[in-house]
Amino acid sequence: MKWETVIGIEIHAELKTKSKIFCGCPTDFGGDVNKQTCPICLGLPGSLPRLNKEVVNLAIKAGLALNCKINNVSKMDRKNYFYADLPKAYQISQYDYPVCTGGYVDIDLDGEKKRIRINRIHIEEDPGKLIHLQDEPFTLVDYNRSGVALIEIVTEADLRSPLEAVQYAKTIKSILEYENISDCRMEEGSLRCDANISIREHGDARLNTKVELKNINSFKELQKALEKEESRQRELYDFNESYKVIQETRRWDSSKGRTISMRKKEDAHDYRYFAEPDIPKLVVDDETIRQIEETLTELPSDKKARFIEDYKLTEKEAEILVGEKSLADYFEEVIKFGLSPKLIANWVLGDLMKLLKVQDTNIGSIPIKAQDISELLKLIEKGDISGKIAKDVLEEMFNTGKEPTIIIEEKGLKQISQGNVLEVIVDTVLEGNIKSIEDYKAGKEQALTFLMGQVMKETKGQANPVMAKEMLLNKIKIV
Numbered sequence: 001m002k003w004e005t006v007i008g009i010e011i012h013a014e015l016k017t018k019s020k021i022f023c024g025c026p027t028d029f030g031g032d033v034n035k036q037t038c039p040i041c042l043g044l045p046g047s048l049p050r051l052n053k054e055v056v057n058l059a060i061k062a063g064l065a066l067n068c069k070i071n072n073v074s075k076m077d078r079k080n081y082f083y084a085d086l087p088k089a090y091q092i093s094q095y096d097y098p099v100c101t102g103g104y105v106d107i108d109l110d111g112e113k114k115r116i117r118i119n120r121i122h123i124e125e126d127p128g129k130l131i132h133l134q135d136e137p138f139t140l141v142d143y144n145r146s147g148v149a150l151i152e153i154v155t156e157a158d159l160r161s162p163l164e165a166v167q168y169a170k171t172i173k174s175i176l177e178y179e180n181i182s183d184c185r186m187e188e189g190s191l192r193c194d195a196n197i198s199i200r201e202h203g204d205a206r207l208n209t210k211v212e213l214k215n216i217n218s219f220k221e222l223q224k225a226l227e228k229e230e231s232r233q234r235e236l237y238d239f240n241e242s243y244k245v246i247q248e249t250r251r252w253d254s255s256k257g258r259t260i261s262m263r264k265k266e267d268a269h270d271y272r273y274f275a276e277p278d279i280p281k282l283v284v285d286d287e288t289i290r291q292i293e294e295t296l297t298e299l300p301s302d303k304k305a306r307f308i309e310d311y312k313l314t315e316k317e318a319e320i321l322v323g324e325k326s327l328a329d330y331f332e333e334v335i336k337f338g339l340s341p342k343l344i345a346n347w348v349l350g351d352l353m354k355l356l357k358v359q360d361t362n363i364g365s366i367p368i369k370a371q372d373i374s375e376l377l378k379l380i381e382k383g384d385i386s387g388k389i390a391k392d393v394l395e396e397m398f399n400t401g402k403e404p405t406i407i408i409e410e411k412g413l414k415q416i417s418q419g420n421v422l423e424v425i426v427d428t429v430l431e432g433n434i435k436s437i438e439d440y441k442a443g444k445e446q447a448l449t450f451l452m453g454q455v456m457k458e459t460k461g462q463a464n465p466v467m468a469k470e471m472l473l474n475k476i477k478i479v
């Protein structure tokens with residue numbers, strides 16, 4: 001292939017602080033419009049910002065988790081631009097001296113590792129949120145989000161495909177979740193991606209004109225948007241129309257499935273950055289950095305290695321489990337009840353994941369307690385219920401949160417293991433299917449499968465399959 005795609009990503013993550021970056025207003029999502037505001041976050045004249053220490057600590061924690069250098073001295077700057085969601089007409093951000101510089105993260109591409117360099121992590125404030133009403137000529141603004149603390153994590157242009165970009169964004173999300181730095185709720189906008197994408201000839205070291213795709217808040221859309229923009233640019237290069245690739249910001253219109261030009265991309269000098277005069281330099285000593293480092297927990301990549309080593313899971317199983325911290329925690333909680341990790345992994349990654357997908361929810365919001373799922377697996381192991389019935393019970397647990405034994409009792413799902421009950425059913429089936437007995441005796445193995453099917457049908461799937469088969473075989477010999 002002649003062309004190579006070059007992608008760099010900027011991830012904006014809202015920090016998990018109780019109050020905003022420069023004032024005491026709460027950061028809760030979904031509050032009444034414009035209620036979580038004060039003169040400071042509304043940018044009223046005469047108000048003075050005061051930097052929330054927790055913001056700096058969380059930014060340092062992110063930097064440490066992403067192998068960055070933490071700068072002992074950094075400063076806040078004003079980024080000047082005029083926009084309705086930014087009442088001060090400038091955003092307080094960090095320009096030339098950010099809090100963290102030069103890190104990296106390793107991403108996993110089908111078992112192969114690739115190191116993505118991180119250029120910097122800086123602190124800034126979120127602007128407000130514009131609400132465009134359908135068919136109305138005006139726009140509303142909600143300033144509740146204005147002044148919520150963000151970190152922006154900026155990569156070098158190390159990514160080479162939309163898939164790598166998505167894998168990178170997923171890795172960052174999971175690290176931020178693990179370290180409790182951001183809640184990363186993409187649907188609420190607390191994690192957003194901007195992606196820069198350009199095309200060049202293979203082997204070329206130069207970077208060509210890039211296009212920025214702004215504010216994408218789902219991995220699926222990120223991949224689609226990048227794929228579309230990649231093919232748009234390649235086409236222009238293929239047909240010698242590369243001059244049409246201009247430095248601009250495009251937005252992704254998912255309903256139309258295409259990127260749309262928003263504005264010519266500004267350069268840094270357009271923002272007329274200057275040092276924020278109302279906030280002193282940020283000075284962080286080594287002891288503080290060391291103390292924050294001590295609060296780091298096991299990173300997803302380490303957890304994955306441990307799951308493979310300790311629980312003998314496959315690479316793929318471990319990857320899916322650690323991909324979401326709550327899923328990994330749930331899995332380890334079930335293990336405490338003394339079942340084989342492999343069996344639990346099969347059920348969690350199989351039937352439970354299927355239910356989560358169908359209902360489009362996550363493990364944190366379902367009513368199944370770890371103890372109840374361990375109870376269900378024990379019932380299968382004991383032979384009280386078949387694997388097939390267990391699937392139905394699991395679904396009922398998923399929907400109602402009831403304990404498995406109660407569901408089994410209520411629905412009369414207990415496996416029929418009493419010999420006398422089963423015997424009557426087996427006899428009835430055999431009497432009604434003399435031909436199949438003859439077929440089996442004549443060497444047709446599938447006749448036995450048919451008879452088993454009949455027994456299962458008669459018992460609505462509740463016959464103990466091992467007992468039923470044994471009984472059938474014994475009786476066929478006698479008949």
Ligand SMILES: [Zn+2]
Nearest residue numbers: 023025038041
């Ligand atoms: Zn405020």
